[in-house]
Amino acid sequence: MSAALLTGQGLAVEFTARGGAIARALDGADVELAPGEIVALVGESGSGKTTLARTLLGLERPAAGEVRFDGQPLDYSIRGLRALRRRVQLVLQDPAGALNPRHTVYESVAEGLRIHDLVDRDPQGRTETELVAEALASAGLRPPERLFLRYPHELSGGQRQRVLVAGALAMGPDLLIADEPVSSLDASIRGEVLALLLKLRQELGLGVLVVTHDLGLAWNIADRIAVMYLGRVVESGPTEEVLARPRHPYTRALLSVVPEIDYMEPIVLRGEIPDPTRVPGGCRFHPRCPALADGSAAAAGVDDDCREATLPVLPADPSGHHVACHLATAHVLRGVNP
Template identity: 70%
Template structure:
């Protein structure tokens, strides 16, 4: 059973096709990394999966059921967001206790509030939890603030966490601790995670599967080890070439900027920046690159790439 899924999802902002047809599944207890450069549409897809943006086409499913937009409050108990900037996520006027208890009060969760807040802080690695109750965000380190944000999500006992760049604002020494925490939460609580990131090194360290996004579409998807050691799409190869932990070749410098999502090229959307196309392809493949609109990649567990190259 999939914990959260996109089925043919499209998101438009005027003429801009931010998400242009995506099938993606996050299985129960699975960690999926959604990777790509800024402007590729990954945050718009995450917002659609969270119910913050309603797709112009396609459906979002939670536990194999279509999302009911009339019951978003109930849905958000099951799917919680962890933002990249803990300083911006926390109200500087609220104590740690108030920040974590806010979700309980909004959703009117029964039980002893103090005990539930303490349990969430302990799960997030802030022990003893009572020591943090009356602290304010400015009194905490960056890693501790991110743990408070995670505790605020955990207090509602969700099934899925959507983590948007969860360690990008943290020091290198703290990044590993937060990643280890997310892995422990998956192991202990059976949580599913969608990790939105531009960092393939992070995906290598945490994810079971990777989905690489470019200009509103997933262009390669599959098992993390398979995609990152034997990439099939030229875009994935370019991203990997600049990751120190993984790179086995000279960096591939892509020419030009990410195309305008309101003017997506015909044929392969990566063609204007593709090193393989620029270097020259056989006439038949070049024609397919220029004219053939590749289908949306399936959401199954196989290794797929939206590319005409063998």
């Protein structure tokens, strides 16, 4: 695998909640993304995946840990962030809200080119119109000229999402960060957008970080997966390995409710993700853990550890299957297949 282009190590992000309490949105998270690789961040709402994506983009400055791009620590100056935004582009989940309703498709795609003055610096001497047309065509909107003067309300949901992708592609980025890229789309269009991301990886060598709550989506598109819970990655590794043989009870619960999975009984988790101002001790998942509730952890002799012993932060090592779970560790040590 190529050397990592974007990495985050030991990232912690804190916010001050009402009453002065400190909310730990990220509480030590490692992640890395190589050129041409698709990585999925999955988890429930409130797990920290969007905060992690924003931190990698420089939109949040970590209280601890470090983001590195192309081997160098992230430069948080205006100039440094401007350079990063040209090479790492964000594709938002709601195209209806992300696109200015008063801007035509042409203006929406050309906006980034103008902000970063990319037309005058284009090595091939292409005009703004040519760059906009090429970006729209790469996003699957052909012939692009027919869309130049249309407004967002005149487009379908899938077309609006492709316009957002085209705006990102116009910048000539190395990486895309796609936050729930198909959550607002009809099922019939979701596959088209996912196929587009795979095509961009194949034809342009783009890396993609996909933020999603949908493990089915991750299974169809990602090379690697990182499962997040309450500000930390609790399981990570090659997608086929993690989702075919999930070792963390949380991953199993998420996977059990994927509609395409018919060989697992649905696992209903108790309650909601805890308040990030009061992260539970021990394993942060233990108040909702089915293995602790059904006695599996006690049978393995790790129930006290689950409640009291803190687990280490998982490394961002793409070569293996990693899990932060006392029960999974006990099974491995005893040679038991969980």
